[in-house]
Amino acid sequence: MNKGYYGKFGGIFIPETLSFALRELDTLYQDIKNDTTFNNELQDIYIHYVGRPSPLYFAEKYTENIGGPKIWFKREDLNHTGAHKINNTVGQALLAKKLGKKRIIAETGAGQHGVATATICAKLGLECVIYMGETDIQRQELNVFKINTLGAKVVPVSSGTATLKDALNESIRDWVTNVENTHYIIGSVTGPHPYPEIVRDFNSISGKELKDQSIERFEKLPDMVIACVGGGSNAMGVFAPFVDDLNVELVGIEAGGVSDSDIGSASINDGSIGVLHGAKTMILQNNSGEILETSSISAGLDYPGVGPEHAYLADIDRAKYKKVFDSQALDAFYKVSRLEGIIPALETAHAIAYLEELSDINKDKNVVVNMSGRGDKDLYSVMSL
Amino acid sequence: MNKGYYGKFGGIFIPETLSFALRELDTLYQDIKNDTTFNNELQDIYIHYVGRPSPLYFAEKYTENIGGPKIWFKREDLNHTGAHKINNTVGQALLAKKLGKKRIIAETGAGQHGVATATICAKLGLECVIYMGETDIQRQELNVFKINTLGAKVVPVSSGTATLKDALNESIRDWVTNVENTHYIIGSVTGPHPYPEIVRDFNSISGKELKDQSIERFEKLPDMVIACVGGGSNAMGVFAPFVDDLNVELVGIEAGGVSDSDIGSASINDGSIGVLHGAKTMILQNNSGEILETSSISAGLDYPGVGPEHAYLADIDRAKYKKVFDSQALDAFYKVSRLEGIIPALETAHAIAYLEELSDINKDKNVVVNMSGRGDKDLYSVMSL
């Protein structure tokens, strides 16, 4: 199998200009990932800056309400900047420093990855440019202001649908142009190899913690781990350490959009194999291979592709991928706020919504939902619904 | 000395109707504060829900920039709901349950205490009513929406200046009316005894952690601890465990408002002794004892009184209290965002601003700023400046 493949998914589908940078990144990463100094530096930031480990919380009232298994939340919402995204940006920014690159670029949709990137760049003193679709800039003005406050620059992207996908295109174009002094921090387990691997590994801190915490709190592994899947980084992060534990059910939740008769953003459920943004994976496309305009109530899931490793886990039936619609996610958003006092990100609300399906599961089973982010960023859009 | 006094400050200046409730609360609290079951329950929530302990973070770039002592941040901004406020609401809500009270009321200005109260009430299944000035409701619509999302009710207060002070008045009126089934969660170390003590104790989790973390990280106690002071709960929380360590300098930062020629909110610096909201303390008042309309760029510091224990610590010279003006706080807000990737609450920015005075301190000294909250809540107001 070629390097960077997961079954028939993955690869390095990029313009040749970027080839050396990806190989350089791959080499450095393979070298450094077991390096003690690097890992100590990373751990120090995780602990004292990000606020790790994130707690494993028993959702007592939600458990009662569902009347099925015990429900636990892995609290990535408590991380600095409010989501799992920082786990990855911190790691990649340290990598960039090792690569001697002083300029960082990143794409952002809802702005979360942009904020997380601008944050670590501020801390490490790296120049930072964030590409963001003009449509997204308008609907996420708070995050744009945050990015600016953190000293980074937001570059508006007006081409195509002027959203995340186009911001990604534009980031790649910047990277092609400035590849020698610039590191591109991709925000999910998408893109060409070695990104899916790197982003998964940095995110898997949450899965590793969860493994230890499960043993500590309920003396065995979880029976099921649920996470929402946009590109799939938070999900790969909690899934990865459990992939070989075959009795742990892994469930990824994709955004179904308004209803089954519209295009949502469920690339595995509704897509087909293709190449997008550097990887062969499941994507939402028409018969001619044109990428479709997706939709979801949650900006962070509104992406026509998915990480290749998820496509693979689905293909080999190791994980299952379900669809949750906008209205179900919104119900879960309010329900978990009212029952547990935790306002989740709309992305996360998709994962939570799936709990409604689980009332038949035995009461002594343990189900963990990855609480990938908090809802602060979504309040204005929910308010204006 | 009478009960509930700190030197000549404190006391229980409330209408007789509330007297029994305060005494009942005091009795219960004195009983329960060393109770193992209660403390285990509280710890469980602190660890798995709030996300404690909060890290002690070394601010490397800020340290370099100031060129004086080593600067550390105690990261209360990473707590669930984004500030130290939750430390107190969690404890008091558990107390309320022990008191058999199923209804909670609270006042809020910027909305932080309201959100923190509504949060724990959702988790514990308590009815929750939040009083908020109409002016504040308009300028903090996001927090109003949050409180509603958490299932609590916001009651607008239109009397007086329609801000925090009036919300407090109205809460007391509600409490007088419903005292038998209602617990009032005061949001700072203010109010009649036993509130200043209870709120201090619940907040002192951060100071206790800091003490351990200091030893662990730099092998001695901090040389100076700095915190902003509105009512003074985050400051009392980090100060309390150090009060007897006389070589630890304690510095409280009050909000000076626009300039020295306007009324800010610096009750210790600019006020005089009086009685407000149940306690004898330093307050901002005119010659006839009328309470002044205060001002500050940060809603959470914009209060004409201060906790009686601070008035006492100032009086006996154990802590010093300095003033920081709006523009200095705003500079610090941007500076720490850009240098460290941490966007602070405007309240917290006051404490940070004081670091500019410290460049002459020896490089091997350790100064800790209590990072009382994150800036998300303030972005809109800073944006519209």
Add this chain to the structure above:
Amino acid sequence: MISERFKELRKHNLTGFVPYLVANYPNKDIFDEALAALSNMGADLIEIGIPFTDPIAEGKTIESAHHASLKNGFNLTNFLNQIKNFKNRFDTHIVAMGYANSFLNPSIEEVSQKSREAGFDGFLIVDMPYEETDTFKLIKGRDLEFIQLVAPTSTQENIERGLSNNPSLIYYITQRGVTGANNLDLTEVQNNLKDLQKITNVPIITGFGIKSSEHIKAFKDYTDGIVIGSALIECLANSNPIKSMKDFLAPILEELKNE
């Protein structure tokens, strides 16, 4: 002395009339007129609210009156001169009722001294707890009497500790809530007043939310005086305030005198 007056009333099985006004509300002239009128109507004691920015025990009506008076420029020193003039013309007992902060500036001694000189007979400080014994001593040291509040939620212990400060009068609060509230439970009030009289011989006046002859009828046999507050302040907000007040009070006074 206030206490004597109420002991006298009790001896004759009478119930005192205790109207409440807010100083200089709705304005100085009408206030002066109302004060005189109430004296002429035979008030046994008049409570005069000292306006405060944050009157936490007051309902909307009285709170607004406080704020209105402050807005009109209320000033205690000037007001004490007004009281002096009133007292030159009337010997009606008056107490200053208000919030601690208004009595502490510049000091309780000075405020007591000047209030006594102006002719006040006593103080009722809503948020001054019984623990502040020194304050009560200072007040009495300036020859002022003070009124102790008792609430439906007061414990016997509290009441007894309050009584140990030797108040001249007890003000029994009829209900949980703020002034002007609308939750009167007539039987509960009667029972509590009966219980209170078992504990103490100090005369008791009763107030909070009393606004009709029905109320008077229900309470007058259980108390030494009836306070009329919010309902009276509402009259003063009308276009013909003094007449409105008199009209409102007529049936009440009738009921009070009706043995």
Add this chain to the structure above:
Amino acid sequence: MISERFKELRKHNLTGFVPYLVANYPNKDIFDEALAALSNMGADLIEIGIPFTDPIAEGKTIESAHHASLKNGFNLTNFLNQIKNFKNRFDTHIVAMGYANSFLNPSIEEVSQKSREAGFDGFLIVDMPYEETDTFKLIKGRDLEFIQLVAPTSTQENIERGLSNNPSLIYYITQRGVTGANNLDLTEVQNNLKDLQKITNVPIITGFGIKSSEHIKAFKDYTDGIVIGSALIECLANSNPIKSMKDFLAPILEELKNE
């Protein structure tokens, strides 16, 4: 065969003319006309961009052309019929240049087969890396040639691994950046082309940002063909597109032929 054509050019010390068009841009008719015109002008190879929603290696000009063509309803099956008609009239070599996803639907085999049948001579898939050897084999199995990209950032190792797939032509990218970029460093390009020729005998065409006779003059002795892309697409956006294109190309072609 494309490779033969360029070997021939090299033998005669000539530099090939390789214009780039976006399929059906600005519309079907003008595109057809432009294709014919370029053939008549002696194009040695025409690259035809297959429009894609997300053409990540393109600058603004070509990206907009892709989107415009998609908006006009571009459809590969119909387009292949158009190509068939063109190839019935001209024997100019043509390659389909585009993004992997456009070539994989429904499968690389089927797209190769149909493209070959329509008359395409080869493929240039911008984001298909040399590792995808199977894909290149499949393409060649359908009798299509393919073009290998080499960038200024390509390492010798990369280039050699790419060459092991046996491309018919190398496309040397003149600069870091997207199509139409404006950062040409003439000497760097010359040196890199010299180095490249030391490694391989495969003919080399050169493109990205070439738009003037100065550029042609600088490069023609170092390369077997010059690609004109964005600059040509810009002409087609003008009101008289074919004339505009011809006017623009005149001095370029002159310089190309000028030994």
